[in-house]
Amino acid sequence: MALQEEIKEYLNESESHLDKIGDDIEDFFSELETEENAFSEEMESEAFSTYEWAPRTEVSSAQRDARDKYEQWYNAVEPVVYDYLPRRYEEFDEMHEKTLNYLNLESGFTESAPETPMERAVDIVNLIDGQKSIVMAAPNRVAAKQFNARKDISADVEADELLRARELYEDGLVREGGVIAGVALERHLMTVCETSDREVDYDPSHSIGRLAQSLYEADVILNSPMKRLKYLGGIRGDCAHPEHEPNSEDVERLLNGAEEFIRNGFEG
Template sequence: MPSNLDRYKKDFERLLRDSVLIQQSFAHLCYGKEYEAALLKSCKDDKKAAKEHMDALPDFKSAYQSWYSESLVLINQLLPDRLSDFIRLYEKPKGRKEISFENYRIEDALQGLRVTRYGSEVVADRSSAMSHLDQQVAILKSIKGRFESSLFDIRQLVQADLLDSELDAARELLKHKFMRAAGAIAGVVLEKHLHEVCVAHNIKLTKKNPTISDLNDALKNSAVIETPQWRFHQHLGDIRNLCDHNKKVEPTPEQVSDLVEGVAKVTKTVF
């Protein structure tokens, strides 16, 4: 089974390949016929080659949104100090009163926003965001250095591999109808992961042996997670308690399955 580090590398390489086509697609969206003429010239007037290139370009709007969402997750895990920069290049500035070339963002470009002055002078349009996309790609590329650097902290990745193995064990127990044992293991995984997230965010814990509820509250109070995620963790904790402590009511297969798969989701999305 490939490690989490291997999976991150595979995702990184795929996103990097996709970024080339997305940049080309954006250039075509911005410049249209000018782009096509330049492409034909670069293909030495080979119309067939130019057409094959054009046919390979994805629809920018849908391809970018998918690429952006996946890149966010990868950057948050491997290069968190650049996450805010990556987001800033996409999102409209909060409190923006008027649109200029300087504060035009990729989000504006996706909406096709075009600002003119005196009826004809273009202040900002889609092309104003091309440099922002270039910067986002540059941030993504810089992740490569984290993989290759001896300073790269793989503690969380190793921890993730161990948690994946434990969840696989829980699934196997669930498959053979050992409900409480499966739920207990999944609960331990959730507790370990939330504790690791607290450590990653330098959150001080007052209890020596904090529970899932304690860890969940600490993450919410430190604004690491929002209320919907907090409620989801509480729900998973309730099922874990049913498996561990409540001997009068048996957990159902559906409840334990929800717990195991819910914990798997948390370990992949909450960092």
């Protein structure tokens, strides 16, 4: 199973910790009452809320259940956000702190209590939904990082193959140089097929000519580079089959063409 799918499955399983937490939050805040803050009219600053929570004589089981479920879920998914979404971690952590403050009725002087308790219940549900949205972005982030890593690795390998192909050609090993240059070009075309924004119908076993045709049919490349790639693919085929003796000038064209396409793209 790919890492992206593993993380997605893990996050879906972790969400079971939040089972019926909305009901717990609603039950808890439906038990509460607010009262007017006796000092609010004396304070000129808007930092003091008009309302505060009315005193309670016992701990609410619904409050405890909601808090326990939320903390179990948070502790399960927090490492995922830290590892794969570092730019969103501070925001995620601030939402966690705010959610706990609301659940513990510890909003402080700046936001003591709303006029009606259920307003705070809605605030908490919205905060949790916001955190869930951040968390569920992690699998796509993992896929993007793996995708970029594959492209970087492919580019490095292609560069090494082109260098090796050129060295073999200059040492008189024309056929071998042509084969490796062809492999580099095939690898590059495969990467273009994989990374294109358009849907490309291709198979990993396809040759240069077939890959070029697929890219053309998907409107990724124009007719001119498609024809030139097929021409280069023919030279690569001659190099790969012992019954055909590759022409030195043709192989040099393959080397130059592969370098040009890999480094500069398919314009023209």
